[in-house]
Amino acid sequence: MRLAPRIITAGCAAVVLTGIGIAPASADTREGVGPLVCPPDRGYDFSGSHNYYRDMEPRSGGDSGTTISITFHKGKTTTSTVGGSISGEAKVVFAKAEAQFDYHFAWQWTNSSTYTWSWKVPDTMRHGYLHAGVKVKYTKWNYNETRPDCTTRVIRSGEARLVYEGRETWHGTN
Structure with a gap:
């Protein structure tokens, strides 16, 4: 039971951060999918x-x-x-x-x-x-x-x- 509230809290935090402009707009809150990560500048x-x-x-x-x-x-x-x-x-x-x-x-x-x-x-x-x-x-x-x-x-x-x-x-x- 402890696991479910953590997943829900993390998903809600990403949605809230996206809504206020802190997280990248491309962030996907589905489990296992994260924001677009580019390689470092060449x-x-x-x-x-x-x-x-x-x-x-x-x-x-x-x-x-x-x-x-x-x-x-x-x-x-x-x-x-x-x-x-x-x-x-x-x-x-x-x-x-x-x-x-x-x-x-x-x-x-x-x-x-x-x-x-x-x-x-x-x-x-x-x-x-x-x-x-x-x-x-x-x-x-x-x-x-x-x-x-x-x-x-x-x-x-x-x-x-x-x-x-x-x-x-x-x-x-x-």
């Missing part, structure tokens, strides 16, 4: 990500069979960029991207020493180039909110170019 998400190299010195070129070199000078600086953000949000996008990609990017990176690298253009290549710079992660980002009906809406979006720490040299046909 917050930031990232897509279209890929890596590329950013030149920080003019490239060096040469024909097949020649040895070319490039010098990466001390003090050359580059910065990560975050577009589409509101004031103060760029560093938050940066931090969220670090967590998403599980890598420590540099907001700003400066080459700490002069470095020279040489490369012989292979005979199989008509013309080759040598580059010096940094590796960059490009990604699109969104900031999302979950609406009361559990749909997701994009609030802000943009692009980020995040600099990996460290000096890079690479070669190829362009």
